[in-house]
Amino acid sequence: MVTVVDVAQRAGVSPTTVSRVLLSPDIVSPGTRSRVLEAVEALGYQPNPMAQGLRMGRGRSVALLVGDIEQSVYSALTKHIQAALEAIGLELLLFNLGHRQDRLRGLLERAAALRLRGICIASSDVIPIRELKPTIQGLVAGGIPVISIGQRLERAGIPSVAHDDTAGVSRAVDYLLESKRGPVAYLGRIKTSAAGRARFQGYRQALQRAGIAVDESLVWESQNRYRYEAGYAEMSEALERGVRVRSVMAASDELALGAMAAALDRDLRVPDDIAIIGFGGVSWGAHVRPALSTIAGNPEALGEHVRGLFQAIEDGRDIPLRSSVELKLVLRQSS
Amino acid sequence: MVTVVDVAQRAGVSPTTVSRVLLSPDIVSPGTRSRVLEAVEALGYQPNPMAQGLRMGRGRSVALLVGDIEQSVYSALTKHIQAALEAIGLELLLFNLGHRQDRLRGLLERAAALRLRGICIASSDVIPIRELKPTIQGLVAGGIPVISIGQRLERAGIPSVAHDDTAGVSRAVDYLLESKRGPVAYLGRIKTSAAGRARFQGYRQALQRAGIAVDESLVWESQNRYRYEAGYAEMSEALERGVRVRSVMAASDELALGAMAAALDRDLRVPDDIAIIGFGGVSWGAHVRPALSTIAGNPEALGEHVRGLFQAIEDGRDIPLRSSVELKLVLRQSS
DNA sequence: ACGATTTCAGTTATCGTTACCATTCAAGCA
């Protein structure tokens, strides 16, 4: 492998100068600079990141701790974060949490030794933040920024970038209300997570604006996470009970699909008998029949924000504790 | 941060001994060893990976070059590969190719400088292998193994682990034939990729075993990759033409879903009028109505194989140029 | 035209670890 010394020899300068040309070109005279650059080019020199990392006290990789890469929300996010980091010359070290808290803890403890450039936590699972806070503060104090994506952790002092769930759901419920189909039900977990609360809050806000009181029999609080079966079960149950409902705002696309399947299995027509809007904007939503209307996330914008944050960090600027990204309402066949 | 020197002082030995305890414990006397271990424990020492990497000439990270992490095949694979690598103390550096050849090339060229432990290419896209071969050979010669996952590149000398597509499709077509519904169509790209050829080969083998000649009007060669719209278009067209067909073997789940939608849109019943089996085993296949029968991949087994390969590499053993993983036929409602 | 300041490049030390060689000491053997 070709090293700084090789380049230096070829350019007739010292290794330091080579380093300078690469890191802060403006403090080197134009003549020397171009000679060095030429040598770099000719020899195909690429700095050894481990030597750099050792010397500078930190590497070029950012760890992404993701809830479950297999879920499309996370894989989409991962894709854009990777692109965003690559755009500013950083690498993505991927760790799949698989929804296990102990792994998060362990990873966070290893992080300092890894000399990471930063840590992104992208998980919608409940994070034992109280317990983790000292570890995280230690990391931040040691120069390793920790940010949360998709889950608001700003109250714990962790810069967070997330979608504005309340506004998104609110807009979708507005739409369902405007179509004047009758009662709108809400399907999703509410109390178990901040995101759940935020989404439900959007539902309440929309009803409130329309001057409608929340009917408890139309709030179906699914217990079994955000999965398909729960949606199917809740919808089936409501239909069994004979609840009068013309549209459903589901807090996830899986739930929505489950609810839709339950309705279809009972020979109800979607959207004629029941309109359904999901949340998440997963790609398969467009391919099921009827195609699922949904409140889609904007992973690209999320990625851009992350890029902005890291760029700010690199430049030594302060970063905001809270940033929001707008969701968008994607209307397809189901509503 | 605590270093070897700190540990050495506390244990009353030299840094060399500490290093030895950690890397080859058996050449240190039990007494010293336990004293060192105790000091490591007490101080919470964690080796600096960059210093190690610099000294030893390579790091602990493996790059995964993935076609498109957003596709569930790849995200599932990524998940298991990450777990497999972590199990042997390696880290996963993720790069999303986004189906762009130039990126693959660029990444491969940067790889040597990154001092990677290895490179996994997981892409079903056409790889300009002839052009890339010298670069890859350079990497291998430089001690960085390159392996392919999901695409057979063994003819180019690249160790590959992939599903046995031919056997999988063959088994599924056997099943469709056995149900005696009549003509079985094949839907998918054939000539454009080795995987396409392998899958089609499975179709041919099954027909051949059953003593049936391949009917060209039942072979629908979709041009537009493996996507939904292509499936929809091909199926529609065949139906328009009045082709007599009772079941469809689709080379991807997206194609299958497209074909299914086309059939459904023409008021045909699935599986009663037309049975459909897809390929890929994506998770949403279970959630669409009717639930999609499919030939499912086995990403976990793939991950295990990769772990085996890297373990072998670490141990200095030779690795096989070709390994296969069995697909499994998942029968749901559509067949 | 002379000292003060700036610009530019080189020298040296260091980041934390491990490989190589040297050293010590005990055991084995004739």
Add this chain to the structure above:
DNA sequence: TGCTTGAATGGTAACGATAACTGAAATCGT
């Protein structure tokens, strides 16, 4: 006993890069 052999450990020099310091030349102001 004296010599070889081996096990166990320590000293030191790298790995490849950069930061702090140093020195020389160039620029500046008056």
